Amino acid sequence: xxxxxxxxxxxxxxxxxxxxxxxxxxxxxxxxxxxxxxxxxxxxxxxxxxxxxxxxxxxxxxxxxxxxxxxxxxxxxxxxxxxxxxxxxxxxxxxxxxxxxxxxxxxxxxxxxxxxxxxxxxxxxxxxxxxxxxxxxxxxxxxxxxxxxxxxxxxxxxxxxxxxxxxxxxxxxxxxxxxxxxxxxxxxxxxxxxxxxxxxxxxxxxxxxxxxxxxxxxxxxxxxxxxxxxxxxxxxxxxxxxxx
Amino acid sequence: xxxxxxxxxxxxxxxxxxxxxxxxxxxxxxxxxxxxxxxxxxxxxxxxxxxxxxxxxxxxxxxxxxxxxxxxxxxxxxxxxxxxxxxxxxxxxxxxxxxxxxxxxxxxxxxxxxxxxxxxxxxxxxxxxxxxxxxxxxxxxxxxxxxxxxxxxxxxxxxxxxxxxxxxxxxxxxxxxxxxxxxxxxxxxxxxxxxxxxxxxxxxxxxxxxxxxxxxxxxxxxxxxxxxxxxxxxxxxxxxxxxx
DNA sequence: CGAACCATTGATTCGCGTCAAACCCGGTGG
DNA sequence: CCACCGGGTTTGACGCGAATCAATGGTTCG
Numbered sequence: 001x002x003x004x005x006x007x008x009x010x011x012x013x014x015x016x017x018x019x020x021x022x023x024x025x026x027x028x029x030x031x032x033x034x035x036x037x038x039x040x041x042x043x044x045x046x047x048x049x050x051x052x053x054x055x056x057x058x059x060x061x062x063x064x065x066x067x068x069x070x071x072x073x074x075x076x077x078x079x080x081x082x083x084x085x086x087x088x089x090x091x092x093x094x095x096x097x098x099x100x101x102x103x104x105x106x107x108x109x110x111x112x113x114x115x116x117x118x119x120x121x122x123x124x125x126x127x128x129x130x131x132x133x134x135x136x137x138x139x140x141x142x143x144x145x146x147x148x149x150x151x152x153x154x155x156x157x158x159x160x161x162x163x164x165x166x167x168x169x170x171x172x173x174x175x176x177x178x179x180x181x182x183x184x185x186x187x188x189x190x191x192x193x194x195x196x197x198x199x200x201x202x203x204x205x206x207x208x209x210x211x212x213x214x215x216x217x218x219x220x221x222x223x224x225x226x227x228x229x230x231x232x233x234x235x236x237x238x239x240x241x242x243x244x
Numbered sequence: 245x246x247x248x249x250x251x252x253x254x255x256x257x258x259x260x261x262x263x264x265x266x267x268x269x270x271x272x273x274x275x276x277x278x279x280x281x282x283x284x285x286x287x288x289x290x291x292x293x294x295x296x297x298x299x300x301x302x303x304x305x306x307x308x309x310x311x312x313x314x315x316x317x318x319x320x321x322x323x324x325x326x327x328x329x330x331x332x333x334x335x336x337x338x339x340x341x342x343x344x345x346x347x348x349x350x351x352x353x354x355x356x357x358x359x360x361x362x363x364x365x366x367x368x369x370x371x372x373x374x375x376x377x378x379x380x381x382x383x384x385x386x387x388x389x390x391x392x393x394x395x396x397x398x399x400x401x402x403x404x405x406x407x408x409x410x411x412x413x414x415x416x417x418x419x420x421x422x423x424x425x426x427x428x429x430x431x432x433x434x435x436x437x438x439x440x441x442x443x444x445x446x447x448x449x450x451x452x453x454x455x456x457x458x459x460x461x462x463x464x465x466x467x468x469x470x471x472x473x474x475x476x477x478x479x480x481x482x483x484x485x486x487x488x
Numbered sequence: 489c490g491a492a493c494c495a496t497t498g499a500t501t502c503g504c505g506t507c508a509a510a511c512c513c514g515g516t517g518g
Numbered sequence: 519c520c521a522c523c524g525g526g527t528t529t530g531a532c533g534c535g536a537a538t539c540a541a542t543g544g545t546t547c548g
Binding site for chain 1: 496
Binding site: 489490491492493494495496497498499500501502503504505506507508509510511512513514515516517518 | 519520521522523524525526527528529530531532533534535536537538539540541542543544545546547548
């Protein structure tokens with residue numbers, strides 16, 4: 001159980017896409033069970049697990065990843081506060097990838113049994129949860145097409161995406177900055193680039209004065225130019241409020 | 245409206261993952277409206293559209309793609325008979341990519357209004373439809389991590405995936421062959437490779453006698469070796485029958 | 489103070505893109 | 519019937535983007 005404020009970031013994420021009634025919020029809150037804290041570097045779920053709860057990140061950054069036998073790691077998604085990291089395990093059952101905490105995370109757990117009965121009684125909420133997973137898939141597609149671009153463009157694109165996604169839940173500071181607890185190595189794992197090349201591409205971007213990145217803080221200097229540099233178009237995030 | 249046999253491939257796809265009752269099949273069939281034929285090269289939906297129906301491919305291959313301003317095309321998914329190509333438009337509303345027919349396709353249309361009321365009355369079916377979109381997302385993640393591998397491995401991996409997916413609906417011939425109406429150019433667009441490099445990688449693979457590919461027909465010669473070559477593990481397709 | 493991690497730099501190698509031309513084939517029209 | 523055509527495949531030559539290997543600072547922390 002949790003009071004409403006604690007799921008505020010999640011509700012904001014939903015409300016960007018549709019109207020959520022007070023009763024629906026109550027029903028969602030009733031689905032929550034307990035909170036868990038995971039230290040940076042820890043795993044929230046591991047590939048092969050068959051979790052009986054889904055987890056919503058309240059605070060902190062996490063990543064979905066898979067480790068290849070040769071030791072390399074591929075990050076397929078980055079999650080920000082307000083994201084369900086493994087809602088899909090409700091139906092997929094077995095995790096086909098792991099979720100790791102990039103920074104210390106606090107996480108709200110939602111037992112599958114409750115979510116499942118929610119799908120029996122609240123069709124509209126069910127559609128909204130479904131929608132969240134569809135947006136995840138849309139982001140995957142965007143990453144797939146971004147992979148064809150050059151390294152600096154890819155990096156710029158990811159910065160743009162996180163800037164917009166964090167903006168939804170009010171996590172962008174007034175000076176256009178936000179926390180990004182990613183190492184250059186992790187960034188490379190997300191984009192399919194080597195850490196060395198990420199470093200050089202960042203130097204390239206730095207010289208273009210589009211943003212700064214120091215102490216895990218990114219600050220956007222020129223949003224319009226950055227968007228252009230990244231060919232960023234936020235339509236794939238489906239930020240339209242309409243009945244779903 | 246349609247009789248049951250016409251949705252057989254789709255039902256088989258569902259039944260690999262869960263039990264589907266006769267009543268549920270009837271309900272699904274009742275959602276179908278009409279059939280459409282699209283010639284090879286035509287589009288089923290276009291980016292920016294706001295369709296009021298979702299389409300299930302009964303016959304033929306199609307691809308989800310997006311064209312970049314520079315003229316290049318990125319294919320983010322390949323659909324085989326039995327796949328819903330734009331079920332996500334039910335909730336996402338605006339298409340953020342197009343779907344094109346790789347070969348002549350016949351398609352069953354499902355008006356959103358009917359699917360939506362299905363979500364109001366049939367929670368279990370709703371979860372199954374949701375599941376199908378989750379599997380799509382899982383495939384996206386697999387493609388994302390496959391992008392890090394070399395070109396021949398990527399090609400081999402895609403062949404493996406299609407072989408398994410087509411096998412689900414009984415579309416693999418007794419001699420382990422199947423139709424693959426993809427040009428080398430399209431294959432490159434799917435994997436983020438140039439047509440030239442696809443060609444050379446195919447020559448490489450040909451010399452390894454893992455499969456043949458002639459006249460749009462792929463024939464698997466050595467499945468185990470091919471799987472190994474591609475580091476293919478079908479877990480991401482979630483071929484487990486259990487209550488969802 | 490070393491251990492560990494991260495950022496940075498240099499040197500080298502290689503996969504893959506790009507450009508360009510040739511080839512193969514089924515289809516079309518004179 | 520054959521010249522012509524266009525889409526797809528194949529080859530060759532060349533160059534660049536990015537991986538790899540290796541080493542050096544800078545920081546944090548037990």
